[in-house]
Amino acid sequence: MAKHERNNWKDIYPTPIYTLASFDMELPRTQKIKTYYVLKSKDWVNVIPITKEGKILLIRQFRHGLGEISLEIPGGIVDEEGRDASLVSAKRELREETGFTAKDENYELLSKFSGNPAMFTNWSYSYIAKDVEKTGPVEFDEGEDIEILLASPEEVKQYLVEGKIHHPHMAAALGLYFLKQERT
Amino acid sequence: MAKHERNNWKDIYPTPIYTLASFDMELPRTQKIKTYYVLKSKDWVNVIPITKEGKILLIRQFRHGLGEISLEIPGGIVDEEGRDASLVSAKRELREETGFTAKDENYELLSKFSGNPAMFTNWSYSYIAKDVEKTGPVEFDEGEDIEILLASPEEVKQYLVEGKIHHPHMAAALGLYFLKQERT
Numbered sequence: 253m254a255k256h257e258r259n260n261w262k263d264i265y266p267t268p269i270y271t272l273a274s275f276d277m278e279l280p281r282t283q284k285i286k287t288y289y290v291l292k293s294k295d296w297v298n299v300i301p302i303t304k305e306g307k308i309l310l311i312r313q314f315r316h317g318l319g320e321i322s323l324e325i326p327g328g329i330v331d332e333e334g335r336d337a338s339l340v341s342a343k344r345e346l347r348e349e350t351g352f353t354a355k356d357e358n359y360e361l362l363s364k365f366s367g368n369p370a371m372f373t374n375w376s377y378s379y380i381a382k383d384v385e386k387t388g389p390v391e392f393d394e395g396e397d398i399e400i401l402l403a404s405p406e407e408v409k410q411y412l413v414e415g416k417i418h419h420p421h422m423a424a425a426l427g428l429y430f431l432k433q434e435r436t
Numbered sequence: 437m438a439k440h441e442r443n444n445w446k447d448i449y450p451t452p453i454y455t456l457a458s459f460d461m462e463l464p465r466t467q468k469i470k471t472y473y474v475l476k477s478k479d480w481v482n483v484i485p486i487t488k489e490g491k492i493l494l495i496r497q498f499r500h501g502l503g504e505i506s507l508e509i510p511g512g513i514v515d516e517e518g519r520d521a522s523l524v525s526a527k528r529e530l531r532e533e534t535g536f537t538a539k540d541e542n543y544e545l546l547s548k549f550s551g552n553p554a555m556f557t558n559w560s561y562s563y564i565a566k567d568v569e570k571t572g573p574v575e576f577d578e579g580e581d582i583e584i585l586l587a588s589p590e591e592v593k594q595y596l597v598e599g600k601i602h603h604p605h606m607a608a609a610l611g612l613y614f615l616k617q618e619r620t
Contacts, residue, residue: 369499423608435597
């Protein structure tokens, strides 16, 4: 497969979450130069929180792209920097969005998915947090208004099968979590 | 949960795949007006192609957002319009990217995922295509250069577990496919 060099980067429009940008690339088969558009973003993170009783903590929140209430796991932007940034962000998002926390040793990296390899530059990390419990109040961002619910693994599988969990990163994380469980 | 009305839509910057746009919304708890940015896009589609021998057809292609070769299932933009548009697009993408096709009756809608509910307006449809076979040449878009490979379901599960399939929509579709199989 041909080399793919992305040259002549230009920032076009910044938003609070990502910056629309462009670069030029030689097409692999024709050697013509084409301009591509991508979204430069910080990494994202989400976390599958599991209680001592084996329930999975889900959240419901309005999502501005789709314009609908979405059933998800907690998650957000990796705002921290440095070593273990995505893990620190996962802990913060879980605490802020739900008031639930887990001991540090109960966090485990499940996997990372691309933000969307066709158009985003970033990665989205998925963690598992075991034995989560309610330890404090929620601290919503100004635009957030989140409801939580606890569901059994069987119920979460059913939500996936029925298409009720349709955030791609979170469906991918939960699917992978169940796949790994099945194999162990 | 509060009403969420998205008013005063503005198109900011069009790209060939999506248009960066904004709208204003009243924050649910403070009643302040805030501007949100979203990406208006046509729907997307992908397809899990399964051969008569039970192998899953995967593709490898360069992805411009991530800047890396990505292991995926075939997919693309729903360019067709009207009834069954996503199904027609799924068939076209499979044929163009791999030269493989399946009989019409062998396509089945698996699920649909949001483009990304936080930032995209669109949906991404996932189909299963059974008994696919090579029936013609590939017809790549000008920027495409795609390799195909056939993998057993067990190998695909291993790729997922190892994080080698990291396109979120495609990992979600494959995870859901295996989850549904386990439950039947």
